[in-house]
Amino acid sequence: MSELRKHLESAKREYHSQHYPGDLAAEIFPRKHIARWLIPPAAAAAIAIVAWMEITTQKNQRQVATAIHMTANPATVPTTEPSSLLGVVPMPANIDFAPPSLDFDISTPSFSLSVDEMKEKTSTTQEST
Amino acid sequence: LDKRVDQITVEAARRGDREAAAKLLAELADPWFRLCLGLLRDRDDARDAVQETALRFVRDLHKFQSNSSIMTWSMGIAINVTREMRRKNRATESMENNEPIAAMPRIARSPNESAVLNESRDLLRASISDLPERQREALLLRFFEELSVEETAAAMSCASGTVKATIHQALRALKMKLKDLS
Secondary structure, three states, X not given: OOHHHHHXXXXXXXXXXXXXXXXXXXXXXXXXXXXXXXXXXXXXXXHHHHHHHHHHHHHHHHHHHHHHHHHHOOOOOOOOOHHHHHOOOOOOOOOOOOOHHHOOOOOOOOOOOOHHHHHHHHHHHHHHO | OOXXXXXXXXXXXXXXXXXXXHHHHHHHHHHHHXXXXXHHOOHHHHHHXXXXXXXXXXXXXXXXXXOOOHHHHHHHXXXXXXXXXXXXXXXXXXXXXXXXXHHOOOOOOOHHHHXXXXXXXXXXXXXXXXXXHXXXXXXXXXXXXXXXXXXXXXXXXXXXXXXXXXXXXXXXXXHHHHHHHO
């Protein structure tokens, strides 16, 4: 074997001992790489959180509704209107108790008068009547 | 490599299967890195060149014709990337130094430095580094990557005769340098 060939063989061995320092596929397809390892666990965690929140919210709503119902109706025994049972029409709420023609002013006594003055005024009214 | 990377994987990668393309990249990363390191002589530059090669490989994979091996075809991409990088580096150096490249000495070594290079491995590495670009490309592909003359020619985008002549010149230059240095 010639001297040059020996040198070339030695250099070839050294040449083949070199390796790419990294993961080339991961460097070129980073998103795919991340997606493969990150998205499924992240999706599972998100689903679990949403489900847990849903269950907790429903439970809280049920508790609040029960509390409101119990506050509004302390006795939960069902009641029935007697009028509805007898078929009587209930009285209207906005009825006039006196016709407008009979409206008159009722003079109110002045509380600034003394007792004597009041007596005198009463007697004068009786006399005129 | 061709035995490890079966035709099915290559076909799947050509159709856009990312998993198959990732498998090819994993297999080709080391040969690309070795070649780029041998040509650029800098690990960071070699790594950048491999990443650029990988991007172009994935982008142009659908253009790959099965009349050459995937290894040969991809080595052609790596060669082009390193040529572009060296051209860019030379332009930068030229602008920084403001001197014509041809006027610069290829390697200036002191007698002490030459004395340090007494190991045969270092001796040859230094000699290969001093070779012109094309001779270095041909030597690495033909002798170190063990491509055939035709495959080397395909990777270098030249004729087989040119490869033979280039390798002959490279070996003759190496012999001369080894004789001088030893």
